[in-house]
Amino acid sequence: xxxxxxxxxxxxxxxxxxxxxxxxxxxxxxxxxxxxxxxxxxxxxxxxxxxxxxxxxxxxxxxxxxxxxxxxxxxxxxxxxxxxxxxxxxxxxxxxxxxxxxxxxxxxxxxxxxxxxxxxxxxxxxxxxxxxxxxxxxxxxxxxxxxxxxxxxxxxxxxxxxxxxxxxxxxxxxxxxxxxxxxxxxxxxxxxxxxxxxxxxxxxxxxxxxxxxxxxxxxxxxxxxxxxxxxxxxxxxxxxxxxxxxxxxxxxxxxxxxxxxxxxxxxxxxxxxxxxxxxxxxxxxxxxxxxxxxxxxxxxxxxxxxxxxxxxxxxxxxxxxxxxxxxxxxxxxxxxxxxxxxxxxxxxxxxxxxxxxxxxxxxxxxxxxxxxxxxxxxxxxxxxxxxxxxxxxxxxxxxxxxxxxxxxxxxxxxxxxxxxxxxxxxxxxxxxxxxxxxxxxxxxxxxxxxxxxxxxxxxxxxxxxxxxxxxxxxxxxxxxxxxxxxxxxxxxxxxxxxxxxxxxxxxxxxxxxxxxxxxxxxxxxxxxxxxxxxxxxxxxxxxxxxxxxxxxxxxxxxxxxxxxxxxxxxxxxxxxxxxxxxxxxxxxxxxxxxxxxxxxxxxxxxxxxxxxxxxxxxxxxxxxxxxxxxxxxxxxxxxxxxxxxxxxxxxxxxxxxxxxxxxxxxxxxxxxxxxxxxxxxxxxxxxxxxxxxxxxxxxxxxxxxxxxxxxxxxxxxxxxxxxxxxxxxxxxxxxxxxxxxxxxxxxxxxxxxxxxxxxxxxxxxxxxxxxxxxxxxxxxxxxxxxxxxxxxxxxxxxxxxxxxxxxxxxxxxxxxxxxxxxxxxxxxxxxxxxxxxxxxxxxxxxxxxxxxxxxxxxxxxxxxxxxxxxxxxxxxxxxxxxx
Numbered sequence: 001x002x003x004x005x006x007x008x009x010x011x012x013x014x015x016x017x018x019x020x021x022x023x024x025x026x027x028x029x030x031x032x033x034x035x036x037x038x039x040x041x042x043x044x045x046x047x048x049x050x051x052x053x054x055x056x057x058x059x060x061x062x063x064x065x066x067x068x069x070x071x072x073x074x075x076x077x078x079x080x081x082x083x084x085x086x087x088x089x090x091x092x093x094x095x096x097x098x099x100x101x102x103x104x105x106x107x108x109x110x111x112x113x114x115x116x117x118x119x120x121x122x123x124x125x126x127x128x129x130x131x132x133x134x135x136x137x138x139x140x141x142x143x144x145x146x147x148x149x150x151x152x153x154x155x156x157x158x159x160x161x162x163x164x165x166x167x168x169x170x171x172x173x174x175x176x177x178x179x180x181x182x183x184x185x186x187x188x189x190x191x192x193x194x195x196x197x198x199x200x201x202x203x204x205x206x207x208x209x210x211x212x213x214x215x216x217x218x219x220x221x222x223x224x225x226x227x228x229x230x231x232x233x234x235x236x237x238x239x240x241x242x243x244x245x246x247x248x249x250x251x252x253x254x255x256x257x258x259x260x261x262x263x264x265x266x267x268x269x270x271x272x273x274x275x276x277x278x279x280x281x282x283x284x285x286x287x288x289x290x291x292x293x294x295x296x297x298x299x300x301x302x303x304x305x306x307x308x309x310x311x312x313x314x315x316x317x318x319x320x321x322x323x324x325x326x327x328x329x330x331x332x333x334x335x336x337x338x339x340x341x342x343x344x345x346x347x348x349x350x351x352x353x354x355x356x357x358x359x360x361x362x363x364x365x366x367x368x369x370x371x372x373x374x375x376x377x378x379x380x381x382x383x384x385x386x387x388x389x390x391x392x393x394x395x396x397x398x399x400x401x402x403x404x405x406x407x408x409x410x411x412x413x414x415x416x417x418x419x420x421x422x423x424x425x426x427x428x429x430x431x432x433x434x435x436x437x438x439x440x441x442x443x444x445x446x447x448x449x450x451x452x453x454x455x456x457x458x459x460x461x462x463x464x465x466x467x468x469x470x471x472x473x474x475x476x477x478x479x480x481x482x483x484x485x486x487x488x489x490x491x492x493x494x495x496x497x498x499x500x501x502x503x504x505x506x507x508x509x510x511x512x513x514x515x516x517x518x519x520x521x522x523x524x525x526x527x528x529x530x531x532x533x534x535x536x537x538x539x540x541x542x543x544x545x546x547x548x549x550x551x552x553x554x555x556x557x558x559x560x561x562x563x564x565x566x567x568x569x570x571x572x573x574x575x576x577x578x579x580x581x582x583x584x585x586x587x588x589x590x591x592x593x594x595x596x597x598x599x600x601x602x603x604x605x606x607x608x609x610x611x612x613x614x615x616x617x618x619x620x621x622x623x624x625x626x627x628x629x630x631x632x633x634x635x636x637x638x639x640x641x642x643x644x645x646x647x648x649x650x651x652x653x654x655x656x657x658x659x660x661x662x663x664x665x666x667x668x669x670x671x672x673x674x675x676x677x678x679x680x681x682x683x684x685x686x687x688x689x690x691x692x693x694x695x696x697x698x699x700x701x702x703x704x705x706x707x708x709x710x711x712x713x714x715x716x717x718x719x720x721x722x723x724x725x726x727x728x729x730x731x732x733x734x735x736x737x738x739x740x741x742x743x744x745x746x747x748x749x750x751x752x753x754x755x756x757x758x759x760x761x762x763x764x765x766x767x768x769x770x771x772x773x774x775x776x777x778x779x780x781x782x783x784x785x786x787x788x789x790x791x792x793x794x795x796x797x798x799x800x801x802x803x804x805x806x807x808x809x810x811x812x813x814x815x816x817x818x819x820x821x822x823x824x825x826x827x828x829x830x831x832x833x834x835x836x837x838x839x840x841x842x843x844x845x846x847x848x849x850x851x852x853x854x855x856x857x858x859x860x861x862x863x864x865x866x867x868x869x870x871x872x873x874x875x876x877x878x879x880x881x882x883x
Contacts, residue, residue: 004076007136010129010236017207017229018156021163024214034176041176045158045183049151052193053495054593056143056503058109058526059098061437062195064126067111069134070143070531076135078287079115079123082108083535084516084557086120092553093117095544096537098522109526109538113288124288129239130197143531144500146195153199154192158182160206161451167213168405168416168452171459177476182451184480186487187389190596191440193494198443201240205247206448208233209422212251212269213415216258221265231269235276239283242291243444246426248273254418259314270314379431381446385601386430389439390450393482398450401457408456423449436596436604454479486605493607495595500527502591506569506614507532515565518554518619520572520642524612528569539643541572546647555580558621566619571612572642575635577791579852583617633800634715635793635876639782645791650783655807655870657776659691660836661749664701670740670748672762686710686738686762688724689717689750689803689839693774700746704739705729717803718873720776721749721839738762747774752841754801759828759843776837779872781807784857786866792876794846794853802842804857805872810835813861818869820844821856837872844876 056063072078085093085108097114099107105125106114113125124131138146158179165178182188192199211230215223234251237244252273258266281301284293300306387395405416426445433439458479461472484491507528510517515534519525522538529536537554539547558566558581568576568583576583592611596604637645641652664670690701703710703726710726717723740748751762794800808816812834819829820842827842846853859869 001076003072003078003132003135004139007132010133011136013229013232014153014156014203017211017233018159020226020229021160021207021210024163024167024210037176041179045155045179048183048189048491049154049192050148051494051497052147052151053190053497054147054499055194055496055595056500056527056531057496057523058111058530059523061126063526064111065130065134065197066143066146066195067109067526067530068124069131069146070138070527071533072131072135073138073140073142073146074533076139078128078131079121082120082122084537087557087560088120088553089556090118092549092556093120095550095553096539098538098540109522109529111526111530126288126290127197127239127241128283128287129236130195130200133200134195138531143504143527147500150195150199151193153203154183154188157199157203157206157448160203160210161448163210164206164213164419165452165455167210168419169456169459172463173472173476174455174459177458178451178455180476181454181479181483182448184483185390185447185451186484186490187439187442188447190490191443194440196440196443197240198243198440201237201244202444202448204233204237204240205244205422205444208237209251209419213418215265216263216415220263224265224268227265227268228272231272232276234269235273235279238276238280241444243426243430243441246429247422247445250422250425254421267314270310274310379429381428381430382433382601385433386442386446388601389433389436389442389603391482391485391487393485394450394454394479397457397479397482398453401453401455402449404460405453405456419452433601435598435600437598454483487603489605489607493594493596495607496593496610499591499593500531502589503527504532506589506616507534510534510565510567510616513565515567516557516561517567517569520568520570520644524571524614525569541641541643545643545649547643548647551578551581555621558619562621568617568619569614570617570642570644571614572640572644573613573638574640574642574644574646575637576617576644577635577793577852578622578645579791580622582620582622584620586616586618588613588615633793633876633878634717636718637790637792637874638718639784639871639873640780646782646788647791648785648788649871650785650788650868652780652782653870654778654780655837657779657837657872659747659749659774659776660838661691661747661772661774663745663772664690664740664742664748665745666743669704671737672740672751684728684753684755686726686728687750687752687754687801687841688726688740688748689841690722690724691747691749691774691776692720692722693745693747693776700743702741704741706737715877717839717875718805721805723803723839723875723877747772750839750841754841754843759830759841761830781870781872783868784871785868786858787856789854789856790874792853792855792874800844800846801877802844802855803839803875803877804842805837805839805874806832806857807837807870807872808832808834808859809868809870812867815862816859816867816869817862818857818859821858822853823847824853 053062056066058064058067068078071080085096088096094106094117097106097108098110099105106117107125108114108122111125112122115121115123134146134149137149161182162175162179166175168174183192208230211226211233215227215230234248238248252270255266255269281297284297402420406420423445427442427449430441430446431438433441458472458475461475462468463472503524507517511532511534517525517528517534517536518539519528519536520539520541522540525536525538528534529538537550537557539550544550558564567586570576575585590611590613592609594607595610597606597608598604639646639649639652643649662670686703688701688703692700701712701714701722701724703712703724705728710728712724712726715723715725740751753760753762792802802820804820806818808818814834816832816834817829818832818840820827822844824845824847827844830840830842832838832840844853844855855874857869857871857874859867861867
């Protein structure tokens, strides 16, 4: 319950702060004579921001906050016991972890961490404050509403910048321009629609800074509510993102200067900030420590460091302030320099330079500053990457505005310098922005500072006449054009649009059935489990090349609750198969969206389609004594990224498939002599595999033996590949030739004569150079190293056949010997040429009992060395060839 109360309390604080910012006295007040303009600006802001990205895939930082926030919405607790994992034996639980024992922490989906694997206890890994805020929105409107939290806070940041610009820049357009320049930055428009806690941290920093500045402009104890609100905002900012400390350290210097100047009302700030630091430390020790701070903080948790030193420091500052006030030291020091207005900027400039040098030096020179936290957590900003991400012209305009903000004479010069002291060092210590995802760190200080600087740059043009107003408008349009040039895709594109609704549709019938789910892809399983409350375990297809142990654990769960509906959901094409579990197809649905293609050290300019087809199966424990269903055949396995039924296969790769064979065209039969097979006893079957490049119907091929036709049946194997099965008579003359006739062009790839378990090729007499070639398109295949096996259904108790689409790596040898083996024995080896794709056929003997068989396609060079193969498909047919 405390979680929900804390979340509601933060939202109430946010509402109070925003209302105070909107009605802060001074220039830039949105209701002061310019309601139409502000309505237009707010409408533009909503059009930009309120189209949130829906990246809720587990393992991504945004998804970690959203999924755990959604779960905390319907179950208001941070720690929880996983229902399904708790039913597993302790040794089987690691099979369902996304991060196992090789990572710094254990995690089921990389969204949170496993606090106690023995008790199946889970909790957060990242900082919990964003989860707390998102949980309230999810509680009120589900995960879809939680997506709008960060866009709303991005709007709040723009409102806070409006108030800050209006208080610092003596120009009537300063507030609207700062609002517009912040939201029009492509990085803000992109990240402001993601689940980025840096946006909330930025709001707390800017809003808290505005309220402190406003309190500082009034007499002592005249703006205590503003001082309290500002101090609370700043003290909470590090709980949302650790980079906020880069701002709070310079702010501590500024508050110290205020205390030395005799502002005893600012004693409230260190007290509240100390409470905020205690909250941050408590969170680090008890809830989550993603930055490994515990070992650094623990030595400091002594009475001397935690109690006596802070009290002594504040006491000394307060005493020095009283002394400075009594002796009038500040006015006398200011009189020693040229003019009383020159001393505050000089003092602020000295603090700015000293702070920046110390922070940057902490990373640049380890021998000088050898304290481990400084050398580990302070990094110099990669300014070249910033220029690439933001654009060099925008940075140059921002630099002009920064100088104008610092040097232009104004009524309160010290306050402009105070803002620079707080934001410039934090902007210079972001770190290495090696990809677009890392630019989210710029949200905390650099991008607000850039918007403020661009406002100061444009504000150099006064608004005193119609001409200057026109020039001001032209300068504003120019800044917007420079901001958006080549970057409009970051505003117009929405990443993973509709994914939340799609996953809700997939999980709705499972929830209605009170079911549990086994999913083959952890990234998609995470939101279905955490956000949509379907008890789920996930198979990690990218890590686990063998599901046998995990499936054994899942069977235990099904056996403990046999009446509870169990489902399997997979984005892969293979029909799932297991010898102990039956999978019955239920339905399938498709999703298609877009994602941004990342670049290293460069702004990404391309988006690519990203989609999936989720297929749902009902799972039941198989009756081991039941015969296999005839509808299981033909049974096709395609080697995509899924591992259900496949063990120890290599990675997925894309190849351009070139089929080889002989073209058969109308009026030009393909003749093949049968003299070599005259000695075969009993009836025989001719199997022909052909490619129909133009979608020819299955009746296109006719098989003739001598002067008569042979009964032929067709079965689609895969795509445009067809198999024709021609039954030869029990007794036949060896002299006539077998002829293939066609009504339309097709490429005959494989011709096999099958008699019992003997399979012979009728293409062996043709050299590879004599064969025709045809492109069959790009295929996704898997490497089958020695020992890779496939679990398949047995085609009854009689003979069955395996048709395999394969290729041998030509860099190993010109020819390979390939065979299909099962525990019941090995098939006849076939000699194949490498570097080409073709189908081959083997007779396979099913096991004497059970409805499952294990098949291995193994290859070796002519000198007996084992070698991998590339497999695309396996089709299992029963003895009749088709059903």
